[in-house]
Amino acid sequence: MHRTYSLRNSRAPTAQQLSSPPPPPSSTKGGRFFGKGSIAHTFRRTTAGTFGPELSRKLAQLVKMEKNWMRSMEVASNERKEIAKQLSLWGEETDDDVSDITDKLGVLIYEIAELEDQFIDKYDQYRVTIKSVRNIEASVQPSRDRKQKITDQIAALKYKEPNSPKIIVLEQELVRAEAESLVAEAQLSNITREKIKAAFNYQFDALREHSEKLALIAGYGKALLDLIDDSPVTPGETRPAYDGYDTSKQIIIDAENALSSWTLENAAVKPALTITRSANTGEEYGEDGEGVWADKTDEEINEGLEAVDLEDKKDEVVV
Numbered sequence: 001m002h003r004t005y006s007l008r009n010s011r012a013p014t015a016q017q018l019s020s021p022p023p024p025p026s027s028t029k030g031g032r033f034f035g036k037g038s039i040a041h042t043f044r045r046t047t048a049g050t051f052g053p054e055l056s057r058k059l060a061q062l063v064k065m066e067k068n069w070m071r072s073m074e075v076a077s078n079e080r081k082e083i084a085k086q087l088s089l090w091g092e093e094t095d096d097d098v099s100d101i102t103d104k105l106g107v108l109i110y111e112i113a114e115l116e117d118q119f120i121d122k123y124d125q126y127r128v129t130i131k132s133v134r135n136i137e138a139s140v141q142p143s144r145d146r147k148q149k150i151t152d153q154i155a156a157l158k159y160k161e162p163n164s165p166k167i168i169v170l171e172q173e174l175v176r177a178e179a180e181s182l183v184a185e186a187q188l189s190n191i192t193r194e195k196i197k198a199a200f201n202y203q204f205d206a207l208r209e210h211s212e213k214l215a216l217i218a219g220y221g222k223a224l225l226d227l228i229d230d231s232p233v234t235p236g237e238t239r240p241a242y243d244g245y246d247t248s249k250q251i252i253i254d255a256e257n258a259l260s261s262w263t264l265e266n267a268a269v270k271p272a273l274t275i276t277r278s279a280n281t282g283e284e285y286g287e288d289g290e291g292v293w294a295d296k297t298d299e300e301i302n303e304g305l306e307a308v309d310l311e312d313k314k315d316e317v318v319v
Helices: 013-018 039-050 054-091 096-160 166-225 245-261 299-318
Strands: 275-277 284-286
Touching: 054 096, 166 245, 245 299, 284 299
Parallel strands: none
Antiparallel strands: 275 284
16 A cells, blocks of 8 residues: 655654754753643743742743743654544545555654744754843852841941941941842843844744744645546546555655755755844844935935934923
């Protein structure tokens, strides 16, 4: 029956895996003490926003929500694998063409599930990086608390004992605490920007690879559907014998080769930005690299400058 559920007895690394080694398995795939249900998801999310340092609670809640989503994605991936097997099992009892095509479609659907599994592992790099920002926020909270505590003590002493010698000692401690806090806040600001860019680069690279590979599978899936003869027959009429086994098998091989050779550098979809901003000056540039005023007439430029002057005068009046 030419039933080939998978052509991959031992899978060779893809071109993308060779150029960029895959990450370790997602940390969400183990240690499920609370199970997989929605109650466990809700419990983790709410407790993350309740306990811990106040500064890091919102980000801690985001990290838990991402973990819940990834576990849901893993469940969906496993369900899709079962769907692929069931589709092939059902098609085995049908006509030759439908039997062969449903089996090959099962191969593609199973591959989608495996891509989702790989996507979870790569998406976890984003979550772990965001988690590191949460840890930095948690480490900054004690310096904020210490500064606030000393400030409150000084205020209380000035109210109760204005001439207390402890005020001078506390003010000196406050100076040291403010210096420590400034260093911690600067580190938080720098690390947050660095980690946010790194985290979402992980996410968008993973999304890009996943989406383009899904598009490839969809294209080969539609090519398989073209092999099904859907022309109507009259009662008693016999359909022509199906001879598409070699073609359907080659489509699966082509799909495997396309997925294996895909790399991020050869991505088909590229963003087309019509305007960019300088990271240093904030000045806007058109897609040709020149300023946004480059293609304006003298009258349009003068009108724009007059509008800017008018806004400046309004600001002066407000001040």
